Amino acid sequence: MNLVEPLLRYAVQQPGKVALSDGEEIRTYSALVQRMKQIAQGLQQNGLTQDKIAILSTNRIEFVEVFLGAIYAGCVPIPLDPKWSMSEVNAIVQQCQPKMIFTETRFVKNLILQDTEIKLLTFSAAEAGSYDDWLHAFMPEAEMDDTNELLFIGFTSGTTGTPKGYMRTHLSWIKSFEATSEAFQLDNMEHIIAPGPLVHSLSLFALMQSLTSGATFHMVQHFNAKEVLELCRQIPDAILFVVPTMIESMMQETIPGQTHIQALISSGGKWSEASKQRSKEVFGVAKIYEYYGSSEASYISYLDVHDEYKANSVGKPFSGVQISIRDEHFREVPTGIVGQLYIRSGMMFIGYHQLPEETSAVFRDGWLILGDYMYMDDDGYLYMAGRSKNMMVTGGLNVFPEEVESVLQQIPEIQEVMVLGVPDAYWGEQVTALVKWNSQQHLSIEEIKNYCRQYLASYKSPKQLITVDEFIYTSSGKLARQAMKDYVKRVMV
Template sequence: MNLVEPLLHYAMQQPDKIALSDGHESRTYLTLVQTMKKIAQGFKQNGLNHDKVAILSTNRIEFVEVFLGAIYAGCVPIPVDPKWSTSEVNAIVQQCQPKMMFTETAFEKNLILQNRKIQLLTFSAEGIGSYDNWLDSLKPEAEMDDTNELLFIGFTSGTTGMPKGYMRTHLSWMNSFEATSEAFQLNNMEHMLAPGPFVHSLSLFAIMQSLYSGATFHIVKEFNARKVLQLCKQIPDVILFLVPTMIESILQQAIPDQTQIQALISSGGKWSETSKNRCREVFGRTKLYEFYGSSEASYISYLDIYAENKPNSVGKPFSGVEISIRDEDFQEVPFGSIGQLYIRSNMIFKGYYQLPEETAEVFRDGWLIIGDLVYMDQDGYLYMAGRSKNMIVSGGLNVFPEEVESVLQQIPAIQEVMVLGVPDDYWGEQVTALVKWSGQQRLSIEEIKNYCRQHLASYKAPKQLITVDQFIYTSSGKMARQAMKDYTKRVMI
């Protein structure tokens, strides 16, 4: 079983249809499949057999070509984030030991390949080590290898520490593609756009979903709200995969009803109710969906923003996803009670690469432990209480930052907010809010407390307020909580 098999059919059925476009260059399904076979042939000639292939690159057509070529050959592609530090990149390369590596000229100088046997090829380079020259020397003769269940090794975005490699199988993603079609009521899948980094699972998944479905994927080198909106005006019925921070940037640029977006699908962080309401105003004819998932779990739950009036919910489970909410004794909790989320599905990952202990920690009796604390209402809708590792213990009581943040995000004067616990001799941890204001208005801590008391228990309200000019984000667009905690420690010294 090989995930790229449908591409072979599309190359025959719709050879001239554009598979990939970056606005300057494009690849038809026929040319993409020919290049995929060439690359696979190059791997075979270099003696690769189910070996690993690293890709250190920004968003570009060649990234996708190599990724597909590796999969077709039965090898295991490893996307490496160019925004990582030099030490992180080299640590991952040393850990994974790829037989071949593909990169860009800008990143080549930062590589320290301790294993001299790793062949390095560079995009847009000339002479020895040129990807183009290597590709020109090959013929599309390779046969597809469908004997390797492992699809690729991705790495978590490292919001709280060193990235871990998660292993995905062909079958888990194919099952996820089918779930997309079933859950999101899309008229067609002709054009897709996911402007985040390809090294992260949301955009990478969207690329493969697009190609698996025979659609055209539009590549954006790096996220730019104005550029994305321009594309959405030009491309009919485009399906957009975004994280909430991108949606906020787009809303600041958007003019109502000036796009042709078929569906806007959000993930990678909680989408605030304020932002959802604004999207309803700006993109009135666009289908709006939010889904909750992770690199390890794939899809968990989803919400149709128009069809379901469930504020702050992350929706109902996808078809085939079993949910169990349990306490510390592994006993299921009643509706409305907070507990640890466990899931079972045919979309979950295989485990963490070379980390058997960490893998064992996230599985229990066949259930995947997500690390999120949630509750479910009587209608079967899930609500996030918070991440167990983010939990604050203040005055002996548990406070989940995400719950407080969801309330503070309703205040118009607040553009962005993060809640954390700051060590305190009396409280143990003091609930503290880091706030980026949306305009000139500044609220006092007493005004913040008074607002929170309308929606939260009094002990959950922030006792301290810190204004920040800018938040720090990971390359996948998520708030870098650990970096912000470190920043807070520095400003409070």
């Protein structure tokens, strides 16, 4: 089974329909499939079968062509993030050992190729040995290789540490595409926009969902709220796959009721209740969904934002996703009790690339352990207590920063907040809130404590506040917790 099979059908059934558009260039389904076969022919004639092909690139049509061509040839594409440091890029190249690397000229300086047999091609027509020169030597005659179950190796965005390579299969994404159609009840899937980097799973997934559905995928080079809103004005029935920070930016740039979007699908970070409520006013009749998932698990649960009665929930499980919430002895806990989340579905990844110990640590008897602590209510809705990797221990008691953040986010004076534990001789860790304020009016720590007492045990309330002008984000739009922790260490020295 090969994920690109539907593209072959669309090239025959709707050859002139636009598959990709970046605002300047387009690729019809016929042209895209021809280019895909041409790239596959080049790979196969170079003796590459089930080999790894790295792509170090921003959002561009050539990225998509190479990604599809590698899959069609039976090879394994590996998207590399241009925003990584030079050491991160080269460590991952060294680990993965790709036979070819496709990149942009400006990123070549970040590559230190110890293996001289790795072929390097740049997306520049003006250079010798460029992608275009290489491609024109081959005819689009390749036969599809569907013997490799591995679809691609992606890398986590590294919110708390070094990126890890997660391995996804063709079948896991095919199952995920089916879940999209079943859960989100979209009127049609004709135009899709995912304005984040294609090297990250949310946008890459949306791209492939679009192409395997016969839709048009509108590429955005870099996220800009005004530009995305203008694109939505031109394409009033679009479906957007976005992260909460993008939605916030878009809401600041548009007039309520003036943006015509079919659906907003949000993931990649917790979306505050206040922002969700505002989104319903701003985007009018658009369908608005939030889903909880990960690069490793794909879809887990989802929530219709127009369904108001489950505030702070991450929704109900997708069809086909089994949920088990367990204590430290791996026993299931009763409804309403917090425990660690285990999931099982046909959408899960198969492991971390060349990290057998890390892979073994997240699987138990076929269940995937996400490191998230949850509870489920009587109606089957899930609620996030926190992530184990973020958990603080203060006075011998466990505190999840996400729980405290969800309370602080309700305070009107707070625009954004992150909670972390700062080392303390007495408490072990002192609960500390980093706050970006909405205006010049700042609340005192006592006012914050008084508010929190209504919703939290006293030991969970912040003991100190640190004002920040801006937060640091990963390139996928998530809050970069480790970078913010490092910042706190510097300012508190």
